[in-house]
Amino acid sequence: MKKIRISTALVAIMATFTSMSYGQQPDSIKRRAFNYYRHLLKTDTATARQVSEIQGLYKQAVSQVTGNLSLTEAQRRIAIDSLLSEKNRKLEQLLPESQRSLIIPTTERKRTWKRDTITKVNR
Numbered sequence: 001m002k003k004i005r006i007s008t009a010l011v012a013i014m015a016t017f018t019s020m021s022y023g024q025q026p027d028s029i030k031r032r033a034f035n036y037y038r039h040l041l042k043t044d045t046a047t048a049r050q051v052s053e054i055q056g057l058y059k060q061a062v063s064q065v066t067g068n069l070s071l072t073e074a075q076r077r078i079a080i081d082s083l084l085s086e087k088n089r090k091l092e093q094l095l096p097e098s099q100r101s102l103i104i105p106t107t108e109r110k111r112t113w114k115r116d117t118i119t120k121v122n123r
Contacts, residue, residue, distance in 0.1 A: 030056070041099045050094055051103065058087040084108055 030052065037055075038048035065071070065079045088108060091100055 037103075040102055041095070043099065047094065051091070054087055054090050054094070055103075058083055 033056070034045075034048055034052045037043075037051045038045060041048060041051065061083050062080055065076055065083065068076075071079065088104055091103060095103070
C-alpha cells in the first residue's frame with residue numbers, strides 16, 4: 001500500500017515537471033533568439049531584444065500572409081515585400097550598416113545600381 005502511494009506521488013511529480021518544461025518552450029525560443037542576436041551583433045541587451053522583436057513580428061506577419069488563402073499569389077508577394085521593407089526600415093533605424101549586413105540577407109537588401117554600370121551592360 002505504501003509503495004503504491006510513493007509511486008503515485010512520483011508519477012504525479014514527474015508529470016508536473018514535464019508539463020512545466022513544455023510550458024516554457026516559447027520563452028526559451030525567444031530567449032535563444034535574443035541571445036543569438038546579442039552575440040552575433042556584439043551589442044547590448046536592449047538592442048538585441050529590439051532586433052529579436054522586429055524579426056519575430058516579421059515572421060509572424062509573413063506566416064499570416066502565407067496562410068491567408070483568400071489572397072492571390074501576386075497579392076501575397078506584394079504583402080510580403082511590404083512587410084520586408086518595413087522590417088528592413090526598422091532595422092536601418094536601429095542598427096549601423098556593419099550590423100545590418102550580418103542580419104539582412106543580400107537578397108533582401110536594396111540594390112543601388114550606378115547608371116554607368118547599367119549602360120555599359122546594355123551596350
